[in-house]
Amino acid sequence: MDNPNQKRRQELEKYFDVQGPFAFLRLAQMKRAWRQGNRRQLTWWENTYIPTLISGIWLTSKHFFRNLGFHILHLVGLCKDVRAAVTYQYPEQKRPLGLRLRTRHRLTKREDDSPRCVACMMCETVCPARCIEITAAEHPDPNIEKYPAEFILDLGKCVYCGFCVEVCPEDAIRMDTGILNTSEYSRESMIYNKKRLMEE
Amino acid sequence: MSDIAIKLLLSCGTLAGAFGIAGLLTWVERKQSAVMQDRIGANRATIFGFKALGLFHAIADFLKMLSKEEFIPQGANKFLFNLAPYLSFTFALVAFAAIPIGDRLIVGIRTIDLQAANLNIALIFIFAMMSMGVYGVVLAGVSSNNNYAFLGSMRAAAQMIAYEITMGAAIMGVIMVFNTLDLQMLVHREGAYMLGGWLPKWGIFVQPLAFILFLTAAAAETKRTPFDLPEGEAEIIGYFVEYSGMKFGMFFLADLIETVLVAALMTTLFLGGWQVPYLLPDGFYFPWGGHIALSNIPVVLLGILSFFIKVSFFIWLLMSVRWTFPRFRYDQLMNLGWKVLLPASLVNIALTAVVIILLK
Numbered sequence: 001m002d003n004p005n006q007k008r009r010q011e012l013e014k015y016f017d018v019q020g021p022f023a024f025l026r027l028a029q030m031k032r033a034w035r036q037g038n039r040r041q042l043t044w045w046e047n048t049y050i051p052t053l054i055s056g057i058w059l060t061s062k063h064f065f066r067n068l069g070f071h072i073l074h075l076v077g078l079c080k081d082v083r084a085a086v087t088y089q090y091p092e093q094k095r096p097l098g099l100r101l102r103t104r105h106r107l108t109k110r111e112d113d114s115p116r117c118v119a120c121m122m123c124e125t126v127c128p129a130r131c132i133e134i135t136a137a138e139h140p141d142p143n144i145e146k147y148p149a150e151f152i153l154d155l156g157k158c159v160y161c162g163f164c165v166e167v168c169p170e171d172a173i174r175m176d177t178g179i180l181n182t183s184e185y186s187r188e189s190m191i192y193n194k195k196r197l198m199e200e
Numbered sequence: 201m202s203d204i205a206i207k208l209l210l211s212c213g214t215l216a217g218a219f220g221i222a223g224l225l226t227w228v229e230r231k232q233s234a235v236m237q238d239r240i241g242a243n244r245a246t247i248f249g250f251k252a253l254g255l256f257h258a259i260a261d262f263l264k265m266l267s268k269e270e271f272i273p274q275g276a277n278k279f280l281f282n283l284a285p286y287l288s289f290t291f292a293l294v295a296f297a298a299i300p301i302g303d304r305l306i307v308g309i310r311t312i313d314l315q316a317a318n319l320n321i322a323l324i325f326i327f328a329m330m331s332m333g334v335y336g337v338v339l340a341g342v343s344s345n346n347n348y349a350f351l352g353s354m355r356a357a358a359q360m361i362a363y364e365i366t367m368g369a370a371i372m373g374v375i376m377v378f379n380t381l382d383l384q385m386l387v388h389r390e391g392a393y394m395l396g397g398w399l400p401k402w403g404i405f406v407q408p409l410a411f412i413l414f415l416t417a418a419a420a421e422t423k424r425t426p427f428d429l430p431e432g433e434a435e436i437i438g439y440f441v442e443y444s445g446m447k448f449g450m451f452f453l454a455d456l457i458e459t460v461l462v463a464a465l466m467t468t469l470f471l472g473g474w475q476v477p478y479l480l481p482d483g484f485y486f487p488w489g490g491h492i493a494l495s496n497i498p499v500v501l502l503g504i505l506s507f508f509i510k511v512s513f514f515i516w517l518l519m520s521v522r523w524t525f526p527r528f529r530y531d532q533l534m535n536l537g538w539k540v541l542l543p544a545s546l547v548n549i550a551l552t553a554v555v556i557i558l559l560k
């Protein structure tokens with residue numbers, strides 16, 4: 001009795017009364033119930049597919065005629081503010097980006113256009129992908145101490161985690177350029193140097 | 201002589217029409233599915249800066265197919281392999297000959313039936329041609345020396361035969377009601393009115409069950425979703441795996457031509473073909489008593505227009521069905537064909553016979 005299958009079988013046999021005459025008719029029914037487990041049995045009307053077919057066509061047709069109507073209105077210059085499609089025509093029309101979205105990095109600048117970075121190596125240390133490589137050099141201004149002679153960031157390795165931005169004590173690196181299409185033809189050109197990171 | 205010229209013109213017109221609409225359907229399919237799914241659809245192909253709503257994508261597709269390599273797999277039967285797409289394609293196209301696209305046009309002393317071939321067995325002819333399409337499918341699978349293609353073609357053949365029987369049995373009721381196999385005559389008889397002249401005697405009103413059965417079987421016959429197991433564009437390996445380039449394109453086009461054919465056939469059998477409601481050969485007679493007199497030419501033109509509107513409606517419906525429903529499982533497909541549709545169509549024949557006898 002502790003076998004759940006056996007228990008269920010007995011329940012079903014009792015429910016479908018497979019002992020009586022014409023049991024073979026109900027046996028098929030029972031087998032179906034067994035196979036379908038505890039799924040709800042469809043009614044005869046549902047089994048004809050007709051109600052679902054009609055509601056399905058109704059749903060897609062509603063979208064079709066609504067969108068078609070607005071497309072036609074747009075063609076004659078009406079209702080421009082109602083959108084007939086939810087898609088963006090990408091290269092021409094950019095999707096509005098979330099304010100906190102992490103996009104390509106940039107190095108922020110001081111007033112004299114030199115990098116704000118003090119080559120403290122915090123970002124290089126925290127970077128989980130180890131894609132930052134800073135060559136530090138001494139800064140003539142003793143208040144600043146160091147500056148990055150070169151700042152290499154390999155976007156081919158970067159996982160866009162944003163740790164480098166969070167850890168920077170000088171607000172020298174940010175991921176707010178809004179640039180998403182950083183694709184290139186070679187791995188080498190995915191490696192950004194200080195100059196490229198400071199453009200923009 | 202001029203008889204032949206007229207026939208030639210009519211055939212070319214029908215052929216060009218069928219071909220043109222089928223070509224356009226590649227665009228319709230993309231755009232309709234896009235609009236249904238809140239997208240815009242293919243719109244990037246331009247000629248001299250004109251986008252024309254993406255219409256040029258059909259041309260771009262055609263050029264792409266033409267420029268692709270025609271690959272013939274090793275060990276394939278070259279002759280049959282090359283023949284198969286032409287078979288599917290031609291037979292689908294030939295069937296259009298028997299479809300009446302308009303009323304009798306009277307030019308001078310001549311009466312022209314707007315039907316490429318006035319066959320008195322038109323319906324049988326069309327069904328014969330549609331069944332021949334199966335050969336294209338089977339040969340494609342068998343000749344390409346690929347077990348998957350072979351299995352795919354067996355599946356396709358089983359499906360098409362199952363549904364063709366339903367299709368044939370479903371129209372039997374229509375034939376019994378209108379008592380003819382000649383489609384032009386059938387359309388003429390659909391011009392009668394019932395219920396005190398209000399309801400046109402179209403097939404859909406006298407044979408609603410047959411209409412539903414035929415619609416389902418037709419969707420299966422054109423091998424489109426929810427019955428697209430023979431093709432299963434992305435997941436299931438179909439009978440034309442080994443085809444590439446324009447030969448694949450021909451299978452593709454054959455499907456679209458079949459869609460147009462089925463839409464035209466449904467229009468003819470169930471929606472009164474070129475009949476316009478309340479339009480008789482000499483003008484409109486409204487059941488509420490109005491009368492607008494029209495001469496022959498506008499009547500015929502209105503008829504052709506009505507035929508095209510009805511065909512477009514059915515094409516729209518078939519496309520909507522294709523982009524709305526998920527695919528059947530194979531056993532569900534066969535169950536539906538043999539255990540539901542076929543008995544239902546036989547019951548329909550019996551019921552129709554009884555009703556006809558009772559009404560006599």
Ligand code: SF4
Binds near residue numbers: 123128159
């Ligand atoms: S975003 Fe993350 S992975 Fe990329 S450079 Fe910054 S710390 Fe490294």
Ligand code: SF4
Binds near residue numbers: 134164171172
């Ligand atoms: S954490 Fe900031 S200041 Fe330090 S090296 Fe990186 S970018 Fe420069």
